[in-house]
Amino acid sequence: MDLIRHLRFFVAVADERHFGRAAVALEMTQPPLSQGLRRLERHLGVDLIHRTRQGAVLTPAGLQLLPRARLLVDDAARLLAESQRIAHARGAVHWGATAALPDRVVTAGVTALRTMVGAGATVATTVDASVDLVVRVRGGLCDVAVIEHPALVEGVEVGPVVKLPRWLVAPADHRSALVERPNFPMLAGLAFAHAPRAANPPAFDTVVDLLRERGLDAPIVTVRDDRALLAAVAAGSAFGLTTAPPAATPGVSWLRMAPQAIALRVRVVRKHGADALADAVDRVLYRERLR
Structure with a gap:
C-alpha cells in the first residue's frame, strides 16, 4: 500500500x-x-x-x-x-522499463536518453513491474518509464499505446510446433508461463481473456523473466509469450500465431515536465514497432 x-x-x-x-x-x-x-x-x-x-x-x-x-x-x-x-544537480536521468521489454529496447532507450541529455549525464535504469514503475514515476523517483498496457496510470502523464512484436514459444517436441498451422487449442495440456498477476493485473487479465476467447483455458505458472520462461518451455510443461525474436534455442520453438492479438502493448508514462525525455523514449518504441 x-x-x-x-x-x-x-x-x-x-x-x-x-x-x-x-x-x-x-x-x-x-x-x-x-x-x-x-x-x-x-x-x-x-x-x-x-x-x-x-x-x-x-x-x-x-x-x-x-x-x-x-x-x-x-x-x-x-x-x-x-x-x-540533487538528481538534476548531478545531471542524472532516472527511467524505468517493464521486464517484458526486450533487452535491445532497454539499451536503445538508455542510448536515446544519453544522447538527449549529453554524454556527461548519468542515465539510471530500473527494470521492474508496471505497477511499481507507475508508483516510482508518480513519486518522482523516475522521470519516465515504459509500462505494459493496459495498466492503472492514475497520477502520471501518459503517451500513446505502441504495439511491439511478440511471439508464442512452445516445447520443440510439442504437436503445435510440428504442424504448419498451429492454433491455440493445440496448446491444451500445457501451462501458461507468465509474469505474476500482481506485476500488472489489467494486462494479465487481458492476455488470459484472449487465450480463453481463442478456446484455451490453461493453468498459470508464474515466471520472473524470459530466462525462466524459456526454461519452463524447454522442460516441456509450458508455453508463453516473449518479445525475444526467434533464435536457435534447444527445446524451444517460436510459433507465429495471431501476431496482432498477442502483440505487447506498451506506453510511456512520465512525471510533469518530462515531455522531452518521454518523446525520446517514444521514438525508440516506434522504431521497434517497425522492425
Whole structure:
C-alpha cells in the first residue's frame, strides 16, 4: 500500500470537506478517491471520515490523526523535491522499463536518453513491474518509464499505446510446433508461463481473456523473466509469450500465431515536465514497432 498517497487523499478530503472537490484538487475521479480512503481506514483500523449528504465530516480519530498525516504528506513532498534537486544537480536521468521489454529496447532507450541529455549525464535504469514503475514515476523517483498496457496510470502523464512484436514459444517436441498451422487449442495440456498477476493485473487479465476467447483455458505458472520462461518451455510443461525474436534455442520453438492479438502493448508514462525525455523514449518504441 502506498501510504503517503492514501494519506494525501485523507488530507485533501479533510481540507475540502467534500469528496468531489477533493477529487478535483487531486486531479482524479471520485470513485478511486473514495476507495483509496476506505483502504486507508482499513489499514489504520479506524474510521477517519463520516460520509454525509452535506459532505465529509472528520471523525474523532480523523481529527486526532490529521495533523500527523499532514506532516507526513508535506515531508514526503519536500523529500521528493530535494531528491529531484540533487538528481538534476548531478545531471542524472532516472527511467524505468517493464521486464517484458526486450533487452535491445532497454539499451536503445538508455542510448536515446544519453544522447538527449549529453554524454556527461548519468542515465539510471530500473527494470521492474508496471505497477511499481507507475508508483516510482508518480513519486518522482523516475522521470519516465515504459509500462505494459493496459495498466492503472492514475497520477502520471501518459503517451500513446505502441504495439511491439511478440511471439508464442512452445516445447520443440510439442504437436503445435510440428504442424504448419498451429492454433491455440493445440496448446491444451500445457501451462501458461507468465509474469505474476500482481506485476500488472489489467494486462494479465487481458492476455488470459484472449487465450480463453481463442478456446484455451490453461493453468498459470508464474515466471520472473524470459530466462525462466524459456526454461519452463524447454522442460516441456509450458508455453508463453516473449518479445525475444526467434533464435536457435534447444527445446524451444517460436510459433507465429495471431501476431496482432498477442502483440505487447506498451506506453510511456512520465512525471510533469518530462515531455522531452518521454518523446525520446517514444521514438525508440516506434522504431521497434517497425522492425
